[in-house]
Amino acid sequence: MDLSALGACLTSPACVVTQATSGLIVGMLLFLVAAGLTLIFGVLKVVNFAHGTFYMLGGYVAYSTLAATDSYTLAVLSGALAMALFGVLFERVLISRVYGSNVLMQLLICYAVVLIFDDLVKIVWGPEFHAMGMPTAFQVPPLFIAGGVVPPFYAVLIAIAALIAVVLSLGLSITRFGKTVRAAAINPQMVSALGVNTTLLFAIVFAIGGGLAGLAGALAAPVRSLSPGMGFSILIESFIVTVIGGMGSIAGALVSALLIGMVRGFGTIGFPRFTDGLIYIMMIAIQILRPQGLFGRRA
Amino acid sequence: MREMAVAAIALIVVLAIPLLHRSPAFEDFIIRLSAMALFATSLNLLVGNTGMVSFGHGMFYGLGAYAFALTMQMTDLSLPVAAALAALITTFAALCVGAICVRLSTDYFAFITLAVQMLFYSVIISWQSLTGGDQGLRGGIPRREIFGFELASQLHMYQFCAIVAVLGLLALRHISTSPFGQTLRMIRDNENRASFLGVVLWRARLWAFTIAGAFAGLGGVLAALFVSGAYPELADWPNSGQAIFAVMLGGINSFLGPVLGAMILLALNDVVTRFTEYQGLVLGIVILAFALGLRRGVLDFLKLAWLGYSR
Numbered sequence: 001m002d003l004s005a006l007g008a009c010l011t012s013p014a015c016v017v018t019q020a021t022s023g024l025i026v027g028m029l030l031f032l033v034a035a036g037l038t039l040i041f042g043v044l045k046v047v048n049f050a051h052g053t054f055y056m057l058g059g060y061v062a063y064s065t066l067a068a069t070d071s072y073t074l075a076v077l078s079g080a081l082a083m084a085l086f087g088v089l090f091e092r093v094l095i096s097r098v099y100g101s102n103v104l105m106q107l108l109i110c111y112a113v114v115l116i117f118d119d120l121v122k123i124v125w126g127p128e129f130h131a132m133g134m135p136t137a138f139q140v141p142p143l144f145i146a147g148g149v150v151p152p153f154y155a156v157l158i159a160i161a162a163l164i165a166v167v168l169s170l171g172l173s174i175t176r177f178g179k180t181v182r183a184a185a186i187n188p189q190m191v192s193a194l195g196v197n198t199t200l201l202f203a204i205v206f207a208i209g210g211g212l213a214g215l216a217g218a219l220a221a222p223v224r225s226l227s228p229g230m231g232f233s234i235l236i237e238s239f240i241v242t243v244i245g246g247m248g249s250i251a252g253a254l255v256s257a258l259l260i261g262m263v264r265g266f267g268t269i270g271f272p273r274f275t276d277g278l279i280y281i282m283m284i285a286i287q288i289l290r291p292q293g294l295f296g297r298r299a
Numbered sequence: 300m301r302e303m304a305v306a307a308i309a310l311i312v313v314l315a316i317p318l319l320h321r322s323p324a325f326e327d328f329i330i331r332l333s334a335m336a337l338f339a340t341s342l343n344l345l346v347g348n349t350g351m352v353s354f355g356h357g358m359f360y361g362l363g364a365y366a367f368a369l370t371m372q373m374t375d376l377s378l379p380v381a382a383a384l385a386a387l388i389t390t391f392a393a394l395c396v397g398a399i400c401v402r403l404s405t406d407y408f409a410f411i412t413l414a415v416q417m418l419f420y421s422v423i424i425s426w427q428s429l430t431g432g433d434q435g436l437r438g439g440i441p442r443r444e445i446f447g448f449e450l451a452s453q454l455h456m457y458q459f460c461a462i463v464a465v466l467g468l469l470a471l472r473h474i475s476t477s478p479f480g481q482t483l484r485m486i487r488d489n490e491n492r493a494s495f496l497g498v499v500l501w502r503a504r505l506w507a508f509t510i511a512g513a514f515a516g517l518g519g520v521l522a523a524l525f526v527s528g529a530y531p532e533l534a535d536w537p538n539s540g541q542a543i544f545a546v547m548l549g550g551i552n553s554f555l556g557p558v559l560g561a562m563i564l565l566a567l568n569d570v571v572t573r574f575t576e577y578q579g580l581v582l583g584i585v586i587l588a589f590a591l592g593l594r595r596g597v598l599d600f601l602k603l604a605w606l607g608y609s610r
Binding site: 113 | 346352399403404405406407409410411413414415417418421422424425427536540543544547551577578579580582583584586587589590591594
């Protein structure tokens with residue numbers, strides 16, 4: 001524990017900007033993953049324990065596409081689209097068989113998928129760490145804001161994630177499709193009786209959720225290294241995000257993802273060994289005081 | 300009475316095997332199984348009996364291991380005393396954690412137990428001076444002699460673990476068939492009715508959580524004996540996942556289901572590691588086959604098949 005270092009950082013604008021940027025980047029990537037998780041839970045009432053696998057595969061697909069086409073845009077798009085497709089397959093082939101059954105059954109199936117794909121990644125891409133490298137357009141000197149270092153790539157990442165957050169929440173609240181999705185979250189039988197193909201709707205929701213996780217993985221690939229098993233830690237964190245924010249709430253996911261990002265950004269200075277612990281304490285406190293989460297509705 | 304007889308026969312068979320044929324691999328297997336069986340069966344007291352899905356049961360397994368290993372290293376207490384102390388510490392910890400968690404509904408209960416376990420895990424990692432951090436607690440456990448058991452010898456360790464595990468399972472069986480165990484089952488099936496009948500739900504759940512934690516701690520003691528130390532992995536979440544998987548694989552509605560599940564899981568791990576480094580792939584496919592094919596644990600499946608057959 002090093003509270004004096006934390007105090008020193010908080011009084012220097014340069015340090016605040018640097019740590020806040022790294023916190024923002026963690027938070028925004030986490031939001032993309034958690035938004036998919038919370039969307040799938042909100043509509044399908046399925047806790048997708050395999051969500052980290054989508055994130056991991058998105059990163060690897062982007063890595064291979066970049067190697068093949070040398071285009072970073074294509075790489076990100078392919079990561080997101082491939083995972084949207086994978087989401088549909090996963091939902092149709094596996095998850096749709098256990099709708100309505102015990103949460104343990106869903107857990108078991110997702111756990112199996114995690115194990116299988118961690119090993120498949122090892123077989124296809126090898127067990128070693130891969131670094132994707134920064135896109136050439138961003139290999140420029142960093143911006144300096146109030147003396148703090150902000151790599152331009154980070155700024156773009158944060159902007160993309162923020163854009164998605166806006167599109168997602170507007171899409172859910174304004175468009176006809178968004179309204180149908182929200183109605184299906186409350187009463188799928190009634191929506192189905194009104195003539196909406198809910199099977200298709202559920203598959204699309206899974207595609208969006210999976211695509212978001214794949215997008216996050218592809219966007220994160222230049223910042224973090226790729227390794228089999230990288231889905232595990234992001235899964236746990238995005239769970240914490242959804243639980244703190246409220247299961248099923250996109251706004252809650254955004255707020256709590258940023259909260260966790262900031263705790264990570266500044267916690268590493270004050271409590272370098274106990275940053276994880278801080279986050280767990282936060283989650284436990286929320287669960288005791290407000291079990292439905294910050295933005296959740298009581299079930 | 301029938302349980303006593305079954306336990307006695309099982310114990311005699313297990314203890315007799317090394318007299319006829321010594322196989323270090325088999326004895327190793329039974330030692331690991333005894334720890335895992337207690338761990339998984341205690342979890343099933345929550346999952347199968349009470350309908351409380353805990354994702355953080357590994358915490359008590361790890362705590363038992365650390366408490367026992369540290370007591371043995373830092374004091375001169377004899378082994379049974381240290382083991383009892385470790386179980387006591389775990390029981391108390393389970394009581395405290397349970398007091399926070401048991402009032403929450405199913406999904407949130409699962410998440411908060413996971414969070415508490417992960418908090419415990421990060422305390423282990425960061426409290427290096429006491430626990431050795433991510434390297435684990437090394438330096439071995441002084442293996443003092445007890446009741447003529449010399450735990451440095453594998454045979455005696457085997458006998459010791461088998462006896463502890465069978466006694467522990469017997470106690471758990473007794474609890475799950477007792478009126479208290481029946482109450483827990485009633486809560487699982489219809490908590491409103493149980494509540495109307497005057498059962499204080501949170502108190503019964505807290506008892507179940509505490510008892511389950513205590514026996515997981517006992518399993519942890521055996522695990523610490525086997526690895527001669529304690530490692531943070533024992534309290535990490537994949538370990539809780541293993542226990543859940545053992546419970547599901549064996550069957551949540553049969554008392555011995557988790558033991559069978561633990562047995563299959565350990566055997567599968569041993570066999571698969573011998574043939575391929577991609578054990579996750581094989582294990583995952585096996586899980587999928589079970590989850591989608593049988594849709595229930597092996598023992599539950601056999602029981603249902605038997606009922607259908609005899610009808």
